[in-house]
Amino acid sequence: EAGVTQSPTHLIKTRGQQATLRCSPISGHTSVYWYQQALGLGLQFLLWYDEGEERNRGNFPPRFSGRQFPNYSSELNVNALELEDSALYLCASRGGYTFGSGTRLTVV
Amino acid sequence: GIQVEQSPPDLILQEGANSTLRCNFSYSVNNLQWFHQNPWGQLINLFYIPSGTKQNGRLSATTVATERYSLLYISSSQTTDSGVYFCAVEGRGGGADGLTFGKGTHLIIQP
Numbered sequence: 001e002a003g004v005t006q007s008p009t010h011l012i013k014t015r016g017q018q019a020t021l022r023c024s025p026i027s028g029h030t031s032v033y034w035y036q037q038a039l040g041l042g043l044q045f046l047l048w049y050d051e052g053e054e055r056n057r058g059n060f061p062p063r064f065s066g067r068q069f070p071n072y073s074s075e076l077n078v079n080a081l082e083l084e085d086s087a088l089y090l091c092a093s094r095g096g097y098t099f100g101s102g103t104r105l106t107v108v
Numbered sequence: 109g110i111q112v113e114q115s116p117p118d119l120i121l122q123e124g125a126n127s128t129l130r131c132n133f134s135y136s137v138n139n140l141q142w143f144h145q146n147p148w149g150q151l152i153n154l155f156y157i158p159s160g161t162k163q164n165g166r167l168s169a170t171t172v173a174t175e176r177y178s179l180l181y182i183s184s185s186q187t188t189d190s191g192v193y194f195c196a197v198e199g200r201g202g203g204a205d206g207l208t209f210g211k212g213t214h215l216i217i218q219p
Contacts (some may be wrong), residue, residue, distance in 0.1 A: 031204040038148070043194070043209040056204045088149045092209055097141060097196070099151040 002027065002098035004093045011104045013081050019101045021076040023092035032074040033094060034066065037102075038087035046089075049074050081107045110135050114210035121185055124219055129180040129213045131195030134159050139198035140171050141207065142180050144191050151194070154180070186215045 005024045013019050034046040045058040049068035066076040091103045111134040142154040159173040171178040192214050196207035
């Protein structure tokens with residue numbers, strides 16, 4: 001079976017712009033988790049989607065939002081980008097957590 | 109929330125050496141996983157081990173749930189074992205907070 005896929009691999013944006021990151025979970029998995037790994041801050045829980053609904057969010061401002069589609073793929077949107085949003089964004093499919101290869105977002 | 113502490117934070121070894129990485133957690137957990145993060149950032153799942161002992165080749169892991177710790181053993185280290193090893197736990201809340209990660213052990217295997 002295909003694993004968790006994320007796109008794009010790399011993304012460069014200017015401060016103030018919006019970024020959109022995408023994740024497709026393992027086929028049949030309905031839960032998607034988003035994590036941020038910023039330099040020096042470790043892996044931090046961002047958002048949890050299950051069955052099309054946002055179920056929980058971590059300690060992040062409302063600029064971080066997303067959605068889950070009927071096919072359970074998910075989109076993470078980061079509005080009004082700030083320099084400190086530069087990080088590796090990882091998504092995981094739950095059923096024993098399996099991670100995608102991530103999107104490296106750079107804000108300049 | 110759950111606290112996850114990993115030790116040591118850094119470890120430098122020669123190829124062929126053995127190592128033990130430790131993970132302590134503050135509450136009872138539903139799930140504990142060990143991951144290896146490769147240089148490109150991908151988290152590779154090594155073990156799903158909420159309790160007991162598992163082995164996979166040169167790697168093995170033991171979790172003592174009643175004492176809230178887990179150990180990852182790497183034997184006969186190879187340079188390809190280098191990277192960051194994370195321990196992560198899921199609390200009893202049914203996955204609402206996903207996994208809580210430790211800060212990782214940065215392992216360098218020198219040839």
